[in-house]
Amino acid sequence: EVSDHQFFLKYQVDMVIVPATTGQMGVLPGHVSTIAELKPGVLSVHEGNDITKYFVSSGFAFVHANSIADIVAVEAVPLDQIDPAAVQQGLAEFNAKLGSASTELEKAEAQIGVDVHSALNAALAG
């Protein structure tokens, strides 16, 4: 599993692409102010030619009118720290759980697990 840690970065960048629930959203300076809910996916931070990619589990992104964007995520992990084998294993586990789930709650929990792991998988593949 992905390690549980929160961190807080504050620096100036050229562009961020956030995984909003409505689709990937690129934020450049001067972007219209927005509140966006995030889904599990890749957050990429562009700084000149450097691109840093993080996997975020969920959260919110606020883009303010003064060209400041706040991104709050429960978990954000650099992509290169994620172990592909563990992701595959997790995906298989949750798929099995989804198959055997009997109650609505179990089903929902398993579905979330599957969603997160498939997003992780897609992020690693992409």
Add this chain to the structure above:
Amino acid sequence: MAMAALRREGRRVLLSSTPSPAAAMAARSPAAAHQEIAPLGARSVSTQVVRTRMKSVRNIQKITKAMKMVAASKLRAVQIRTENSRGLWQPFTALLGDVPSVDVKKNVIVAITSDKGLCGGINSTSVKVSKALHKLTSGPEKESKYVILGEKGKVQLIRDSKDNIEMTVSELQKNPINYTQIAVLADDILKNVEYDALRVVFNKFHSVISFKPTMTTILSPEVMEKESESGKVGDLDSYEIEGGETKSEILQNLTEFQFSCVMYNAALENACSELGARMSAMDSSSRNAGEMLDRLTLTYNRTRQASITTELIEIISGASALEG
């Protein structure tokens, strides 16, 4: 050598010559001897009591020193987490603002305290602020309830505000505080209490010796919408909203997430203040114990010296009487 033998001999004679059983008791038990009922004919004050006292003070000092060290080592780890967690609520405050003055019907005061004592005044400040807040927010047609985290706050508030306590949670700090645990707790609170505004009271960590009682206000989605229209909180209408079907739906997600983030930070801040306060409390206790020990040692040595001197004088004068 001869002197020591003499002294031993002298004492034995003294004890065996005590006529009443009460006096014999007094010689044996330090508590009674403390009342200065020395055995009949005793020449010097017993040092037994002082020695016992010194031993217990030294033990207490050992304990307080150890507690201080434990708090100090724990503090370092928690402090880093606390400072990092401040990044979680800052975006929310930037977006929504914090409106402590908002006037709503159903107030819920979430008082964060510690489970353990011996940490200075952090719990009483939390309780004091919560009580003041309760007074401020209650009135006709309004209600104000408590949600208490931590054993110590519960003990203090249950005395006079028993009817207003909605729920209590303790043993928050059995494991190191993590987000998952707090999110579950926040969810539990949101499900079980009705609120228009949640007011989280905690001690914000400034430094090892300083912490400030702090309050963060979180509004319910409905109130948030109303207040943002009247312009008291951040202007939500100027923001485009992505995701979620309706505005109220996303506002609900937003406020709930805000609550969990604020709670996470508040719990960490309070834990950090607790350790800091315990460190300084234990430091001053160790210092006090040290001072007391010094005073006792002085008394003990003085008494011992006095009795030795008396005995010497007796021997010498006895010897000179024989010679003369």
